[in-house]
Amino acid sequence: MSASDLRHLPAVEKLSHQLSKSQPLPKALITNFVQSQLANYRAKILAGERFTREEITADVSSQLDIFAQSRLQPVINATGVMIHTNLGRSPLGSRAAGALNQIATGYSNLEFNLLDGQRGKRASYLETALACLLEAESATTVNNCAAALVLILRTLTTADKNEVIVSRGELVEIGGGFRIPEILETSGAKLIEVGATNKTHLKDYAKAITEKTAIILKVHRSNFYIDGFTAEVDTEELSALAKSKGIPLVEDLGSGAMLDTEKLAPIEHEPRAQECLRKGIDLVCFSGDKLLGGPQAGIIAGNADMVARIKSDPFYRAVRCDKLILTVLQESIDSYLDSKANPELSDIPVLNFISQKPADLKIRAQAIIDCLPAEIANQLDIVELDSTTGGGTMPKSKIPSAGIAVKSAKSTASQIADAMRKQKPALVGFIEDDTYHIHLGTIFPAQDKLIADHLRSILV
Template sequence: ESDLATGRRGKRAAYVEQCLAELCGAEAAMVTNNCAAALVLILRHLTAVKKEVIISRGELVQIGGGFRIPEVLETSDAVLREIGTTNRTTLNDYAKAIGKNTGLLLKVHRSNFFMGGFVASPDRRELSSLARKKRIPFVEDLGSGVLTDTETWAAGHHETTPREVIKSGAALVCFSGDKLLGGPQAGIIAGKAKHIAALKKHPFFRALRCDKLILTALQHAAEIYLRGEGDTLPLNQSLQADPKQLKRRATKLAKALAKLPVTVAVAEGESQVGGGALPQANLPSITLDLVPEKLSLKDFATRLRRATSPVIGVISGQRFRLDLRTIFPEQEKRLLRSITESLS
């Protein structure tokens, strides 16, 4: 790790941190090994003296792998101060809960589910204003994180960006480096320089640092976004794929399979974004539907998973279905070989 300007030992993540800060519109940024780790680090630091974390009951969510936000927060030795109800929390609920032992206000983005009907929660700008007035930090955990506008490809659904959170006045925001960002698994923290500097000095950060391979991959993704080429990342190519182009590709694949012992059809379908994001958005897609003549669908699926180039699809409506959004053009030859191999 060498600093090219001074010739002395450099800081491993300095460049990628600068890139991420620029993308988020933040004073500074840092990287941990995942978003849960980022949140625990934040809480360990900000609740070192004042233990209480104020959070809405409507945001005590369960994330991937069965982990629950309350359990994650409690590992930091913080004390949860739950306010409001499942469906409604007001700014006054936050204001009344603030006391001499309040360490921070925490907002957790409901990224993998949504609530409708008789619901209410304060805007993050209101929370930022209240936090500044009371001289306590306001922190938001965005979960999946996204750096570009989603409305154009997600049927008008908007996913909050880290830049929007920082612009609202939050002291810190944390989010994932994979998922909707499209990089490697990592936890990114962005915000006020004084908080980032303190987090980097925290002894617990040593256990959460990323290695050089992760930082290099994250740097590559960040540079692509900074060049305005985020659409070229594989994730975004899948999310933004044109159904008309997908149909042309599926039709071509169907023709290539015509002489094999399998019934092939091209059909319309829907894709879910996944990655704990945009739960209301169903993306129109095209599927390649296969029904083998001499194999059960279960055996066919098993053979495809065990093929030289493994293929994973879904059994639905008495058909084995492949979503063309999940298959890149350069993978089509290998797909055809795997299907041929599995039918032999």
């Protein structure tokens, strides 16, 4: 192939200008993207491949569309999965979002004492509020739960005492493919496995304790469950053993439930940090953006001396929270404290989703259908569905819910799903039995009009 065939390459500036009309992205970014794409085509042409100018232009335009869609943007969650990791986990309440806007767009007293004009301590209010909510001696927070666990392990292990005892039934894999053994290895700890996958007894822990034992670690199986011929050690019994040997007992709770989940919906009880600490756990850690309903954060609570030691670790500064996370978490915790006596007044969306009644969702579904013309309404049915909490929490829970089934003679379920994702804002539902479903259990009431608009736009 002659280099003269490079004439088929469009001019960078001309193509960038053309594409900028259809994509609201910074022009410099579009130009950079086009240059990169055309450089790839240049290499292919010089290697002997053939392309027309039209083929190149169409492909670069398509690739730019894909790139533009990767930009963070609002999405309507119609999947029925409340803590959807791919869709940003738990949404924030209006209280937290309002406070975030105030702090993010101005200055704050992040490390400034307004009373004496001297430098103040970061997150002192939040840590006190957290300890109050969790009924703990002390509490602190870092940027995610994995970092919290690494800090705990770094602080409570030494070169001479680095063994961490964990039941084989609790060696879980969390999001992104990370596994508890790998997290232990990162911290420099040595894993000591005890028991079997389905059964672990107190004698297994007792037998594994040596002079090198630094921690007994419990890991809550929040993203899966084991049923059948099973047994695990009662927390109070394990705490008594740990205390008799002078060994810290730590539990990674993962999901971060603050309220009795069985009171919100007909689902199982999820262990709360408060009850674990009352049963003798020395330190707990859990995520902020799951059942807590706050931002991505890792919360550590329990023994005051241990928390103080964790905060003095140099690694603590590397994973500490910035003002935005602290603001959202502060408002989320205050919301819990304000609504402690009246959970129904909670400003935590995920808790409101869990406690929704199917009958109320059916009324909303009917209202959406009623505002549409007959030719569209005839393609829709109100159906009973189940919601799930998601986000690696309560894997057995199925929460009664409702939604809308879309069945079109002109479009397949996959075509409807594709069209919904291309709307503004994008709507992400699910397909079951060749039917597209819009699950109202994870849709805010204020978004119902958008649902009707999307249906009107697609099912014409």
